[in-house]
Amino acid sequence: MxxxxxxxxxxxxxxxxxxxxxxxxIEIVSLDDCDGRFLAEPLVADHDVPPFNRSPYDGFALRAVDTKNASRDNPLSLKVIDEIGAGHVSEFEVGHMEAIRIMTGAQIPKGSDSVVMLELVKEEKRSEGTLITIKRSLKEGENISFQGEDTKKGNPLIDRGVAINPGIKALLATFGYSNVKVSRRxxxxxxxxxxxxxxxxxxxxxxxxxxxxxxxxxxxxxxxxxxxxxxxxxxxxxxxxxxxxxxxxxxxxxxxxxxxxxxxxxxxxxxxxxxxxxxxxxxxxxxxxxxxxxxxxxxxxxxxxxxxxxxxxxxxxxxxxxxxxxxxLCSERPYLRTISGTLKNDFSKPNPFSRFVRGKIVYENGNVFVEPVGLDKSGVVTSLAWADCLMILPGGTRGYMNGDQIELLLLEDQQGSEKPWVEAKFSKS
Amino acid sequence: MxxxxxxxxxxxxxxxxxxxxxxxxIEIVSLDDCDGRFLAEPLVADHDVPPFNRSPYDGFALRAVDTKNASRDNPLSLKVIDEIGAGHVSEFEVGHMEAIRIMTGAQIPKGSDSVVMLELVKEEKRSEGTLITIKRSLKEGENISFQGEDTKKGNPLIDRGVAINPGIKALLATFGYSNVKVSRRxxxxxxxxxxxxxxxxxxxxxxxxxxxxxxxxxxxxxxxxxxxxxxxxxxxxxxxxxxxxxxxxxxxxxxxxxxxxxxxxxxxxxxxxxxxxxxxxxxxxxxxxxxxxxxxxxxxxxxxxxxxxxxxxxxxxxxxxxxxxxxxLCSERPYLRTISGTLKNDFSKPNPFSRFVRGKIVYENGNVFVEPVGLDKSGVVTSLAWADCLMILPGGTRGYMNGDQIELLLLEDQQGSEKPWVEAKFSKS
Missing domain, CATH: 3.40.980.10 (MoaB/Mog-like domain)
Incomplete structure (x- = not known):
């Protein structure tokens, strides 16, 4: 029976x-062991990024107003009063016709409002100190990475339920997550x-x-x-x-x-x-x-x-x-990501039930095409190894032809979809 | 200086x-520990798949010739002489007007050449044995998964240098790779x-x-x-x-x-x-x-x-x-996979050097679009977490506009490219 x-x-x-x-x-793991785990809480900036106004180049921090009249025909000289590397803060304030030598990543010194790149000035060491000669004017704020321009303290940057990739791990390190709250698998x-x-x-x-x-x-x-x-x-x-x-x-x-x-x-x-x-x-x-x-x-x-x-x-x-x-794992996008693609083969036989066919995506000139891999029988094991998507052939009364647009479920994608694929319902009797 | x-x-x-x-x-790891590792040798079929002619359904194995005249008006009765489950082999040979009850995955018994599905026959247990009544004819080979139809013994199925995913792991298990040769990381x-x-x-x-x-x-x-x-x-x-x-x-x-x-x-x-x-x-x-x-x-x-x-x-x-x-790791496709996509933004400023901009792919109706994520400055850390590709804006004398087709390097893809992206060279002086 x-x-x-x-x-x-x-x-x-x-x-x-x-x-x-x-x-x-929630489970707590070390930052060292968090790859591929899923955030159990949103990742929040614990400080502004950059945390202070900083120099994006090696150069000299100065006051833009002092360079107003500088030009090729009218080079101006400024006195270098200090030198700071990344991680160091100058104790000096930049005054009239003064500059501080500054390395990439270092904090902009008090008094200065712009940075001229190293290769754009002439540097001259004299007994009374170092002078730089500048042949162009600068604008206030020129060559400064401003505090908070990347992100502000308190900003939620990554939702919970997202898998930790290299970029997210960098954020965790940046914001001091030496221990990371992840969902228990x-x-x-x-x-x-x-x-x-x-x-x-x-x-x-x-x-x-x-x-x-x-x-x-x-x-x-x-x-x-x-x-x-x-x-x-x-x-x-x-x-x-x-x-x-x-x-x-x-x-x-x-x-x-x-x-x-x-x-x-x-x-x-x-x-x-x-x-x-x-x-x-x-x-x-x-x-x-x-x-x-x-x-x-x-x-x-x-x-x-x-x-x-x-x-x-x-x-x-x-x-x-x-x-x-x-x-x-708290993902808001738990379903396989669905995209559209154009069929490269015929599936002329109509099927009462929706079919999920192992496929491989081919990108051509900005278009998504898809072709089946291997033998399409349910007992077949070899083609699974080659598939990067499932081609969906919805059930109904017609077949599908080369050139038809169909939906695909991506198998190796981490982004996912908020909603599952939904078939158009029809009478099954 | x-x-x-x-x-x-x-x-x-x-x-x-x-x-x-x-x-x-080459390093040998247990099948249990091979996920994500890279094959150091091609994966070869050690036997035909299927390894024998087998039944893809629960049903009755019989001789098609015996059903030639079966129809709704002329139902024919066959005698059931044995019953076999998956993993078992019948000792009997199917003779004239005989059938063997067979379960999905079981080996097709000697003498039979086709299978009728369970739900298409009427089964009747009598004191002298079980009879089935069949109302349609079968073709030779109908409902049989033939030995080797999926793959033949000796076929190389997966190249070395490929990362082991669930489908490949299934193949390794199928072909007896209880220990897997992978490349040392x-x-x-x-x-x-x-x-x-x-x-x-x-x-x-x-x-x-x-x-x-x-x-x-x-x-x-x-x-x-x-x-x-x-x-x-x-x-x-x-x-x-x-x-x-x-x-x-x-x-x-x-x-x-x-x-x-x-x-x-x-x-x-x-x-x-x-x-x-x-x-x-x-x-x-x-x-x-x-x-x-x-x-x-x-x-x-x-x-x-x-x-x-x-x-x-x-x-x-x-x-x-x-x-x-x-x-x-022996991959023949070691470079990031390159595909084309259509820009969703303007990058109007020309650049002497090629730019790699963190981007996110958007699929729309079978087309690949791409948009930048976050602030595009090299010191910026937040946008790396959101990027799934690098948009390539080749260096030269022009900017790029919304609608331009550009090349993208996929960051989360396992397939890779055989060749690296190559810039068009121009005079840099």
Whole structure:
């Protein structure tokens, strides 16, 4: 007997998952260990940048008014009264026809209001002191980086939920975040099931394949910003599988089972959900591949049942698990970034369900094109390695042709989207 | 006295650096620890995928010829002689008017040449055995995933020098790479210099700023795929700096000094290069920011002297150090990926040197647009955090306007380019 399941729209399934969204606790890590972690609080400037008026060049700080009449025909001489390197502050005040030699990054001395670059003056060391000769006039404020022109104290610069990249790490250092508040990474339990599965270090035998989904999902978990715990692969013992799932639910924040929970045609998951008293959110989605993706909830924790087919498993994770993880990490843009691109191939066969096809973006003269990679079957594993996007071919009554504009989900992007892709709903009957 | 340096073209400076390129040694890591590492050898299929003809659905394996006359008006009955789950192989051969119940992923039994899906037949358990009734004919090969249709044994699937992502990790698992040969990450020494620098945990004092470049570069090093060792920040002691650089050169594969090696206007680097007997490759480049980027070579090891200005430092790393690192990691595409995009702003002022402006890509209807982020001054640190590309405004006699097509270097991309961006050379005099 075959259970008839009613397929759910992709968008509705995402909404079901996101009903259970939560934010992770705050964890403090050293600045040295923060790469790729997600800010748990906005990054705020603790001082103006620059923190003082400073010189962007090596040169001489002086009073613009003194140079008013300087020209090639009328060179003027100023007396150099001090010399300051970056990190040092002059004790002198620049007076009438005086200058202070100043290095890049040093604070503009009192009295001065502009800087002339080193290479534009003639310097002359005499017994009574150093003189510079200047042949052009300066404007007040010329060659000064003003306090606060980059950012003002108190400005929030980066939202919480953003992954720390080199530029953000520079900001953290600048503003004294020697310890950084990040969101605790959710711990995701992984149970790969299927009696056909061998470990990667086992020799192939007839009828069996090596477990690749488990490793792939672990890598997707890391890329999404979470961490994982691997549980023993269970194949054909309902009681053992139930006990393992129960344990994993206790120990982890989310649980993912991948594929092959069928023995014969008996699907263990519904029975396990029943035993757990879990609340089934969905078990069929109007999409290809991955239509058998399921999700249940128990005491606020989600159990994702991803397909055993590599592509279906991969896509199920990116569409449904990733946004939950990114929201946990406080991201306001938890969904895969959606952009438009032009198809380079025909997909002439119409499909009742929306299709997510592994694609590769090609940029040509400022335009985004996309072409499929490898064989587009859900059991195919090789093309996943080459894909940098998922091409969306919405379900309906028509095919798609070379030149059609379609939507793409970017797989390697950190920016994300505020909203998920939404299909146009139509009658599925 | 000011040293007059002759600026070098960006492309020529890159060529100088790449003269000293080398490949790192091979290191073996566990499959569990390979994420983000770079393959040191091509990934090759150790078996056909699928490894045997298998069923993509739950259903019944049978002989297509037996169903030739089946139709709605002429349903035919077949006898079910066995039942196999994934990972199991039937010992029976399918004969005339026989079928074997088969689960997704299981090997197609001997004698059968097609699979009918579970939901398309009527199953009837009788005392003498199970019968199925089928109302349509099947074609030979229908619903079979054929051995090797995804990939053939011996096929090289991924080049060496490619970073391991979830799809590649799945392939490694599939093909039995429980240990993975990756390139050893080059160790890059970092010496941040400048008497104006405070540590991130220090309070600001007049004239000083916190060291951000060191942390930023460390993060860029990790993103590029290398590892770093931080040396004490040295400000105003030539001998101490020399000793530290000598030690770091011994211990590391590459050395980066950032900024502020000036005390007064004395630049220590030329003197240190002389003492080391290092070979100066360049010390001025026709670009903004970062024109003071320098590089020297000693016994085949490179010493990069990056600017003390955050943006100049950042860009110097991405243009000159990153390709060296990626080549070390055996990448055939070590340079930042270059694409075209349309400017959303005016840069009306012509520049003698090529400018690299921090930008953000905006996708609109399948087109790539780009806009600058934050203040475009080399001392500015905040905008680096928001940039996802560098907009290239080649030097010359004209400015650039809204709507102009320009080239962009992608900062967060893993694919890279085979060749660096090359400026059109013109007379710099």
């Amino acid at each position: 075959v259970e008839r399941r009613k397929p759910m729209w992709v968008k509705d399934a995402i909404d079901y998952v996101m009903q259970y969204k939560k934010h992770g606790e 959710p711990l995701i339990g992984i149970i790969a099931t299927g009696s056909e599965l061998l470990n990667p270090d086992e020799e192939l035998v007839p009828g069996k394949i090596r477990n690749s989904n488990g490793y792939m999902i672990e890598s997707q978990i890391l890329r999404a910003g979470a961490q994982y715990k691997r549980y023993a692969s269970i194949s054909d013992n309902l009681d053992k599988l139930y006990e393992t799932i129960k344990l994993a639910l206790d120990e982890c924040d989310i649980l993912i089972t991948t594929g092959g929970v069928s023995v014969g045609d008996y699907d263990y998951l519904p029975e396990i959900y029943r035993r757990l008293g879990a609340n089934l959110l969905f078990n069929k989605i109007a999409m290809r591949p991955g239509s058998v993706t399921s999700c249940a909830e128990k005491d606020g924790k989600l159990l994702f049942g991803l397909s055993g087919n590599p592509s279906a498993c991969y896509i199920g994770f990116e569409l449904f698990v990733r946004p939950y993880i990114r929201t946990w | 000011v040293e007059r340096r002759k600026p070098m073209w960006v492309k020529d400076a890159i060529d100088y650096v790449m003269q000293y390129k080398k490949h790192g040694e 080059p160790l890059i020494g970092i010496i941040a210099t400048g008497s104006e620098l405070l540590n991130p945990d220090e309070e600001l004092v007049p004239g000083k700023i916190r060291n951000s470049n060191g942390y930023m570069i460390e993060s860029q090093i990790l993103r590029a795929g290398a590892q770093y060792k931080r040396y004490a920040s040295i400000s105003d002691n030539l001998d101490k700096l020399y000793e530290t650089i000598k030690l770091a050169l011994d211990e590391c594969d590459i050395l980066i000094t950032t900024g502020g090696v000036s005390v007064g206007d004395y630049d220590y680097l030329p003197e240190i290069y002389r003492r080391l007997g290092a070979n100066l490759l360049f010390n001025k480049i026709a670009m903004r920011p970062g024109s003071v980027t320098s590089c020297a070579e000693k016994d085949g090891k490179l010493l990069f002297g990056l600017s003390g200005n955050p943006s100049a430092c950042y860009i110097g790393f991405e243009l000159f150090v990153r390709p060296y690192i990626r080549t070390w």
